[in-house]
Amino acid sequence: PLALMAALATPTDCVFHVAADTSTWRGHEARQNRTNIDGTRNLIAAAKAAGVRRLVHTSSVSAFGQQENVLDEHSPRLGKQSWINYERTKAIAEELVLEADARGDIEAVVLNPAHILCPGDTRNWARMFILLEQGKLPGAPPGSGTFADVREIAKAELAAWRLPRHGEAVAEFVQRLPVPHMQPVQQRASRRVGQRPEDFIHDEENRQPKGCMS
Secondary structure, three states: OOHHHHHOOOOEEEEOOOOOOOOOOOOHHHHOOOHHHHHHHHHHHHHHHHOOOEEEEOOHHHHHHHOOOOOOOOOOOOOOOOOHHHHHHHHHHHHHHHHHHHHHHOEEEEEOOOEEEOOOOOOOOOOHHHHHOOOOOOOOOOEEEEEEEHHHHHHHHHHHOOOOOOOOEEEOOOOOOOOOOOOHHHHHEEEEEEHHHHHHHOOOOOOOOOOOOO
């Protein structure tokens, strides 16, 4: 908290909260709770004390948890009941932010970006495409997903700063378009990097999920 107060010593109109621990390993849960939940709580307190007018909080599509329905801003945040700690912490942190807005502590807007990709990235979802380029991707996993370019997310963050409304969440994914399945996404990407798309098509038995990735 003291470090946050020092950082906010200069008069500040808006704080963009983009930090998070994205680990999905159970052994990192205590650290992740401190970063995603306690860190958000501390930032809210510091921003309020410093008189910051608005907080733009970067949550995640993961806050919605595992759902079969088409999602929008009004979908329930089932992440709080998830066995995946990342989903749980993102849902709780989002709740803390919106509660602070409701109390009048600070104006807040929550963004829920989908799977983030950016130039130069070597972590998270980028690893799938790196392995594909190296010819080391074992196969196309079942399921589907939506992706967001970090440059477009940055534009949305700035737009949220100027948004007349507050105290709400904005889901940064397109609800009206079909959600792409992983296999066609990987087939198209493989052609761009000079790999054969058929190398990433496996029979149904080999493509059965062995775990859950968030």
